[in-house]
Amino acid sequence: MLHPEIETMSREGIRELQGIRLQETVRRVYDNVPFYQKAFREIGLEPGDIKSVDDLSKLPFTVKQDLRDNYPFDLFAVPKSELVRVHASSGTTGKPIVVGYTQNDINNWADLMARCFAMAGATKDDTVQIAYGYGLFTGGLGCHYGAERLGATVVPISGGNTKRQLMLMQDFGTTVLACTPSYALYLAEEAVHMGIDLPASQLRIGVFGAEPWSDNMRKELENKMGIDAYNIYGLSEVIGPGVSMECQCKNGMHINEDYFIAEVVDPETLEPLPYGQKGELVFTSLLKEAFPVIRYRTRDISVLIEEKCDCGRTFVRMERVAGRTDDMLIIRGVNVFPSQIESVLLAIGETEPHYQLVVDRKGAMDDLEIWVEVSDKMFSDEIRRLEELERKLRNEIQSVLGISAKIKLVEPRTIPRSEGKAKRIVDKREL
Numbered sequence: 001m002l003h004p005e006i007e008t009m010s011r012e013g014i015r016e017l018q019g020i021r022l023q024e025t026v027r028r029v030y031d032n033v034p035f036y037q038k039a040f041r042e043i044g045l046e047p048g049d050i051k052s053v054d055d056l057s058k059l060p061f062t063v064k065q066d067l068r069d070n071y072p073f074d075l076f077a078v079p080k081s082e083l084v085r086v087h088a089s090s091g092t093t094g095k096p097i098v099v100g101y102t103q104n105d106i107n108n109w110a111d112l113m114a115r116c117f118a119m120a121g122a123t124k125d126d127t128v129q130i131a132y133g134y135g136l137f138t139g140g141l142g143c144h145y146g147a148e149r150l151g152a153t154v155v156p157i158s159g160g161n162t163k164r165q166l167m168l169m170q171d172f173g174t175t176v177l178a179c180t181p182s183y184a185l186y187l188a189e190e191a192v193h194m195g196i197d198l199p200a201s202q203l204r205i206g207v208f209g210a211e212p213w214s215d216n217m218r219k220e221l222e223n224k225m226g227i228d229a230y231n232i233y234g235l236s237e238v239i240g241p242g243v244s245m246e247c248q249c250k251n252g253m254h255i256n257e258d259y260f261i262a263e264v265v266d267p268e269t270l271e272p273l274p275y276g277q278k279g280e281l282v283f284t285s286l287l288k289e290a291f292p293v294i295r296y297r298t299r300d301i302s303v304l305i306e307e308k309c310d311c312g313r314t315f316v317r318m319e320r321v322a323g324r325t326d327d328m329l330i331i332r333g334v335n336v337f338p339s340q341i342e343s344v345l346l347a348i349g350e351t352e353p354h355y356q357l358v359v360d361r362k363g364a365m366d367d368l369e370i371w372v373e374v375s376d377k378m379f380s381d382e383i384r385r386l387e388e389l390e391r392k393l394r395n396e397i398q399s400v401l402g403i404s405a406k407i408k409l410v411e412p413r414t415i416p417r418s419e420g421k422a423k424r425i426v427d428k429r430e431l
């Protein structure tokens, strides 16, 4: 544990610390950000009304549209001269979401990410290959500063250039890989093609995130790479990677509660829900200077777990995010997350974990087709085996999701590979 005095603090101690920092944050946004001042005044709220974490629900929510409306810098709580860095979302259309950091923010983020790497068991003796994208995306640089703060040897290779990644991984003796789970899978596959035995290499830890993935995918990656794979969570609106991180118990991600307050709310009524109930995650930052956020609605669906973890940390945990409500497909009225389908595919285990969901509308009916890769060997087998597998997948999807889907088995390497976040959904419906 990198910060045991904080990570094992009593629950009362954490709440007290959060209360103090919450008051400072509320004062900071009220004094410096016209958007928040206006939002507070509209509901007749004064900064002094917030005295502890119990008052959190008096505060208004912030949503992604607020960030767009205040593009680029109007939500910042410091003058531009205090900013040392900005990051932005990679949106393909329209203006991106922009976030900013002071020098203190960058220092705090580095501490936070160092703590996260340590939670996965990394130390200063590790060599950390960072294959998240560097640039406006927070993944690359967020991990970079954290691994450096830990004292590890950083290989800032960024995403892509797969053969070179694998070569350097061997030559440099990389022990920790940080990237998206879909890219990790691609690396594992390419390693096999290149005749590289990853399980026999020095690689021992994977820090994977930035997209939803399933527990079955974890097992797959752990087997293929000979590693322990850990889930890391974050979003640039809140800070970037490091909002929460799995410990070695692999039983939910510890929220870094000295930096953030997490809530789960009912996405319809916006009422806060008790621990243990599923709803939308909402975060309030506690130490950020340049870009504080008050009750930011993430659109991510999860559950908060209060029970103490076997690792000894007292921070509340959050369950693996099934998907962002933005990525959720509604098919014939049923909510479908790509990660649920991934889980079914991996549980059956006779296909490759490369898949894509193609949705179309025929007449009034939504049509879901799941493209899944199978091995070369499977294709050279009898047609009867393919048909059997198709039927098995169709039945399992029907029983898990409660909807029918067409299964299309395709040859290896048919589905485009991604070097960042995987594109799981092709939605052809005109809604």
Ligand SMILES: [Zn+2]
Residues within 6 Å of the ligand: 247, 248, 249, 254, 309, 310, 311, 312, 313
């Ligand atoms: Zn733990």
